[in-house]
Amino acid sequence: DGGITQSPKYLFRKEGQNVTLSCEQNLNHDAMYWYRQDPGQGLRLIYYSQIVNDFQKGDIAEGYSVSREKKESFPLTVTSAQKNPTAFYLCASSHGQAGEQFFGPGTRLTVL
Amino acid sequence: GNSVTQMEGPVTLSEEAFLTINCTYTATGYPSLFWYVQYPGEGLQLLLKATKADDKGSNKGFEATYRKETTSFHLEKGSVQVSDSAVYFCALSDHRGGADGLTFGKGTHLIIQP
Numbered sequence: 001d002g003g004i005t006q007s008p009k010y011l012f013r014k015e016g017q018n019v020t021l022s023c024e025q026n027l028n029h030d031a032m033y034w035y036r037q038d039p040g041q042g043l044r045l046i047y048y049s050q051i052v053n054d055f056q057k058g059d060i061a062e063g064y065s066v067s068r069e070k071k072e073s074f075p076l077t078v079t080s081a082q083k084n085p086t087a088f089y090l091c092a093s094s095h096g097q098a099g100e101q102f103f104g105p106g107t108r109l110t111v112l
Numbered sequence: 113g114n115s116v117t118q119m120e121g122p123v124t125l126s127e128e129a130f131l132t133i134n135c136t137y138t139a140t141g142y143p144s145l146f147w148y149v150q151y152p153g154e155g156l157q158l159l160l161k162a163t164k165a166d167d168k169g170s171n172k173g174f175e176a177t178y179r180k181e182t183t184s185f186h187l188e189k190g191s192v193q194v195s196d197s198a199v200y201f202c203a204l205s206d207h208r209g210g211a212d213g214l215t216f217g218k219g220t221h222l223i224i225q226p
Contacts, residue, residue, distance in 0.1 A: 035212050035213070040218060042201065043156075044216075103157070106155045
């Protein structure tokens with residue numbers, strides 16, 4: 001079955017440590033996205049990539065980094081520069097401009 | 113910039129009641145509009161969509177009509193079930209060549225009581 005996988009589902013890290021969240025899709029989608037979800041805030045765009053080896057900052061990119069070396073994969077690194085990293089992180093993909101986005105199950109990151 | 117405003121929750125209804133969740137938007141041009149549903153601890157699932165004015169999206173008994181004159185995309189269902197309890201997000205895509213991420217409302221938590 002085609003879909004988007006995110007791992008792990010729950011992640012705990014100590015303050016000051018970098019952590020990488022995985023996102024893989026087998027939908028053959030060109031575009032991929034990372035969102036952050038906080039209670040009462042809706043979803044906010046962190047980074048997006050419309051094609052391999054290219055990505056753009058979203059609304060809240062500070063303290064995060066990404067790579068897009070393969071079409072199927074779009075990992076997100078939460079760095080120690082991110083002031084409030086505890087959140088629910090969602091990865092999505094789409095065919096490209098204006099298409100609906102398909103979401104993974106999410107990773108809940110807790111920084112202790 | 114783009115924005116989506118939807119009614120704050122939680123919205124609590126009895127089973128078989130009629131549901132309306134209001135959504136209005138601000139965007140340039142002619143955006144596509146979406147409703148997503150999120151069950152506890154899960155990602156978002158696309159519920160329905162509409163890509164042009166007067167289009168009606170429908171799925172699983174839910175409906176929403178793209179009203180350009182009122183910039184609205186209200187979600188409705190004639191008879192809700194306990195299994196409809198979830199958070200519902202209204203979203204838009206304005207088809208810009210740059211930031212293609214969706215713009216989301218803050219979500220409406222729906223609770224259906226038996």
